[in-house]
Amino acid sequence: NTLYRAAADSSNLYPLPAPDEGIAVLDHVVETKIRVWRTVGGWQPLDSHKEDNPDGLEIVLTLHPRNGDERYRKVLGPLN
Numbered sequence: 001n002t003l004y005r006a007a008a009d010s011s012n013l014y015p016l017p018a019p020d021e022g023i024a025v026l027d028h029v030v031e032t033k034i035r036v037w038r039t040v041g042g043w044q045p046l047d048s049h050k051e052d053n054p055d056g057l058e059i060v061l062t063l064h065p066r067n068g069d070e071r072y073r074k075v076l077g078p079l080n
Contacts, residue, residue, distance in 0.1 A: 003029045003061070030069075031062035037077060053079050 004022035011017055034046040037056030056077030063070045 001029055001064075002027050026061070026063070028063045028065045029061055030064045031060075033060040033062075034058065035060075055079075 002024050003026040005025045006019035006022035008017040008019040035043045035058045036046055036054040037058070038044050039055060043058060054077070056075060057079060059074045059076075061072045063072070
C-alpha cells in the first residue's frame with residue numbers, strides 16, 4: 001500500500017546500474033491506473049500493445065486514508 005521512488009545513475013550500457021534504496025513517497029495506495037490517449041477511441045487502458053509516442057498519458061492513483069477514498073490524476077502530453 002506504499003508507493004516508493006528509487007533512482008539510479010543514468011547509463012547507455014547494459015545492464016543498467018541498480019537503483020538506490022527506495023524511499024516511501026505515498027502511503028495508502030490501493031489502485032494505480034495508466035491509460036493512453038488514442039485519436040480514435042479516446043482514453044484507452046494501457047495494454048500489451050506497444051504504443052509509440054501516444055498523444056497523451058493519464059496516471060490515476062487511488063488512496064484509501066482514514067477519511068475515505070481520494071483520487072489523484074495527472075495527464076501528460078503531447079509526448080513527442
